[in-house]
Amino acid sequence: MLILGIESSCDETGLALYDTEHGLLSHALHSQVEMHAEYGGVVPELASRDHIRRALPLTRHVLEQANKTLADIDGIAYTQGPGLSGALLVGTSVAEALAFSLSLPTIGVHHLEGHLLAPLLEANPPDFPFVALLVSGGHTQLMRVSAIGDYELLGDTLDDAAGEAFDKTAKLLGLSYPGGPAISRLASQGQDGVHKLPRPMLNSGDLNFSFSGLKTAVLTLVNQYGDALDDVARANIAYEFQEAVTEVLTKKCMAALKQTGLKQLIVSGGVGANTRLRERLTTAAQRRHYQVHYPRLEFCTDNGAMIAFAGAMRMRHAEESNHSFTVRPRWDLAELSQP
Ligand code: KG4
Ligand code: ZN
Secondary structure, eight states, X not given: OEEEEEEOSSSEEEEEEEETTTEEEEEEEEEOHHHHHTTTSOOHHHHHHHHHHHHHHHHHHHHHHTTOXXXXXXXXXXXXXXXXXXXXXXXXXXXXXXXXXXXXXEEEEEHHHHHHHGGGGSSSOOOSSEEEEEEOSSOEEEEEEEEXXXXXXXXXXXXXXXXXXHHHHHHHTTOOSSHHHHHHHHHTTOOTTSOOOOOXXXXXXXXXXXXXXXXXXXXXXHHHHGGGOOXXXXXXXXXXXXXXXXXXXXXXXXXXXXXXXXXXXXXXXXXXXXXXXXXXXXXXXXXXXXXXEOOOGGGTSSOHHHHHHHHHHHHTTOOOXXXXXXXXSSOOGXXXXXX
């Protein structure tokens, strides 16, 4: 079965073709990062308009790359939510219109389920069950994943998501959007031991997170520096901020594995691309004989491959579509059930 996947929930248009027999055949992405950078964040209306421009050329591109035509497609998967409603509507309407014209079934995919399953696109994927750390711009969640659609929430953030904390801290340090990669680059020039930031909820005894206090602590530091905040100071703050976030994430992942008795961890979402986080998780897991699985870097952030894959996992059970559609800008992952 050949599935076309369409992702358009935020500022990236992602297209991919996934074959249930031969795996991922092709994928392509257009990132709007440069377009939004001058505004310091995503401008929803601009995002929607750009998705309209990109969706069909990228569809043609993935078909050509895989040496396939529209006639070869067996089903279309698209991100139905959560995300920006206008942006979601573009991918959704392109998917349903194509499906209508080709008499194909469609499936609306939950964006976070896409992220969650992205590590399974790699070689030697883990078997169910496993623990998943989902760390994106909007979410920081630990889950027990027993099967496709069987997700038990173990821990969640009480306020800001980890990616959001990276983005807000980057802004405080005068760095460009998106903040995660910018902080990570700056942190590599920072020094250990210059500053000490809090590790929120490190010893809370549960698997929840909180990152807004960390951002406030950075603000206090930045204010203390005032005009003396030079590049060296900024690098040292970025370094310590990254240490604080990755320490909390790593410790809570180890605690989740211990609590569930499971031995495999998967990490997904944009912050999963962070090198320091990967380093810490890999070291901590090796010490305890756990296995960690990551998606390749380009599949940590938004992409079409994860949507095509999640869609393929559910497509066999898809109902006949009448091609009317709605988007779900707010959609709780816990509402999903097994296909
Ligand atoms: O998963 P994603 O692409 O979008 C959402 O669904 O939210 O994640 C985007 C988030 C942003 O907050 C971005 O700053 C963060 O992931 N991010 C990173 C890195 N690359 C992206 N955070 C830390 N280190 C990185 N290397
Ligand atoms: Zn995402």
